Amino acid sequence: MFIGIDVHKRYSQIAVLDQNGEIVEEVRVENANLDDFAQQYAGSKAALEATSNYYHIHDTLSEYLDVTVANPGKLKLISDSDKKTDRVDAKQFARMVRLGSIPESYVPTDEVRQARALVRGRQKLVENRTEYANKIHSLLSDHGITQEMKPLSVKEREFLQELSLPAPWDALLESYLEFIQTLTEQIESLEAEIEERAGSLKETQLLMTIPGVSYFMALTIYAELGEINRFDRAKEVVSYVGLNPIIRESGDSRFEGSISKRGSGRVRWLLVQASYSAVHTCEDEYLSRFYNRLARKKNSKTAIVATVHTCEDEYLSRFYNRLARKKNSKTAIVATARKLLVSMYHMLDREEVYGPPGVSA
Incomplete structure (x- = not known):
C-alpha cells in the first residue's frame, strides 16, 4: 500500500492507495492512535510533510512503515493546487509515494535533535530578552529620557531599578527588568549545558579547533x-x-x-x-x-x-x-x-x- 499523511497538531488526515492507484481508505486519525493505524498497514510505504511536530509522528510510524518525510519547500505540486484541503493533500502525498516522486527531507538523529533543541532554545530566549530590552528603550523614550541605556548590562539594570517614573510606567519598567533578569539566568543555564554538550561531541571538538569558533557556534x-x-x-x-x-x-x-x-x-x-x-x-x-x-x-x-x-x-x-x-x-x-x-x-x-x-x- 501507499499512504499519504497530512499531519496536524492533534490529528492526521490519511489516504491509502493500492498498487493500481485506487483509494483503499480515507480516514482521520488522532495522532495518539497512529501506531494502531500503522500496525494495520505494516510494511507499506508512507509519506508526511516536515511540519513542526513531525519528529514524534515519524518515529511512531517508522516502527511499522517505510516512512519518507517530504521537504515542504519543494512540494509545489501541492502548494500550487487550486483546491487545497486535508483530503486533497493526503491523496496527493499517497500518489507521490506511489510514483516515487516525494522530495525527501533529512530526518535528524536523536543526538542532532537534542543539539538543535539546545541552540534553538537559547536563540529564542535571547530574542525574547532583546524584545524586553527594546520595550525599555521605548518606555524611556516616551518619558524624554534620551540617555543611551543598555538594559542587558547588570550595572545599567541596577541604575534603571532606581529610576523614578510615574505610575503605571514604573511598574512596567520593573516588570520588564525582572523578565530580563529571569531570561538572563535561563540563558546562562542553557549555555552551560551547550558548552558541556559541545565538549562531549567529536564533531564540535573538531570545529572548535578553528580560531574564533566558540562552543555555541560549533x-x-x-x-x-x-x-x-x-x-x-x-x-x-x-x-x-x-x-x-x-x-x-x-x-x-x-x-x-x-x-x-x-x-x-x-x-x-x-x-x-x-x-x-x-x-x-x-x-x-x-x-x-x-x-x-x-x-x-x-x-x-x-x-x-x-x-x-x-x-x-x-x-x-x-x-x-x-x-x-x-x-x-x-x-x-x-x-x-x-x-x-x-x-x-x-x-x-x-x-x-x-x-x-x-x-x-
Whole structure:
C-alpha cells in the first residue's frame, strides 16, 4: 500500500492507495492512535510533510512503515493546487509515494535533535530578552529620557531599578527588568549545558579547533548541518546553507548573482561572524589572505572606474574608493564564510582538526 499523511497538531488526515492507484481508505486519525493505524498497514510505504511536530509522528510510524518525510519547500505540486484541503493533500502525498516522486527531507538523529533543541532554545530566549530590552528603550523614550541605556548590562539594570517614573510606567519598567533578569539566568543555564554538550561531541571538538569558533557556534553548525556523511561533496553543504551564488544562463550568457539564502539564516550569520573574527581578530593567515585578495579587487569595467583612474580626480577617487572598499568587503566576507564552511565540511568528513596552509590550529 501507499499512504499519504497530512499531519496536524492533534490529528492526521490519511489516504491509502493500492498498487493500481485506487483509494483503499480515507480516514482521520488522532495522532495518539497512529501506531494502531500503522500496525494495520505494516510494511507499506508512507509519506508526511516536515511540519513542526513531525519528529514524534515519524518515529511512531517508522516502527511499522517505510516512512519518507517530504521537504515542504519543494512540494509545489501541492502548494500550487487550486483546491487545497486535508483530503486533497493526503491523496496527493499517497500518489507521490506511489510514483516515487516525494522530495525527501533529512530526518535528524536523536543526538542532532537534542543539539538543535539546545541552540534553538537559547536563540529564542535571547530574542525574547532583546524584545524586553527594546520595550525599555521605548518606555524611556516616551518619558524624554534620551540617555543611551543598555538594559542587558547588570550595572545599567541596577541604575534603571532606581529610576523614578510615574505610575503605571514604573511598574512596567520593573516588570520588564525582572523578565530580563529571569531570561538572563535561563540563558546562562542553557549555555552551560551547550558548552558541556559541545565538549562531549567529536564533531564540535573538531570545529572548535578553528580560531574564533566558540562552543555555541560549533554546536549550532553541527545541529543545523546534521550528519556530515549525508552530503556527497562540499558544494552540497554550501547550497544547503544558502551560500551558493544564484546562476542564470541563457544562450552564451552566464550571470552569477547574489547568494541563494536557502537554508538556515542562523548558520549563515554565524559563519559570517566567524569569518570576521578569523580575519580581523584571530588573524587567520589562510582566511585573511583570501579575504584581503577579494576585498582589494576593483571593478575596472565601468566608465566611472576609467574616469577615476585616468583623470585622477581626488574628490571622485575618494568617493569611489570608499564605495568600492565597502562593496568589496561585503562580498569578500560572504565568500570567506563560504570558504570557511567548505573547510568545516572537509574537517568533519575526514575527521581532521583545522590545519590549512600557513595556519596553526
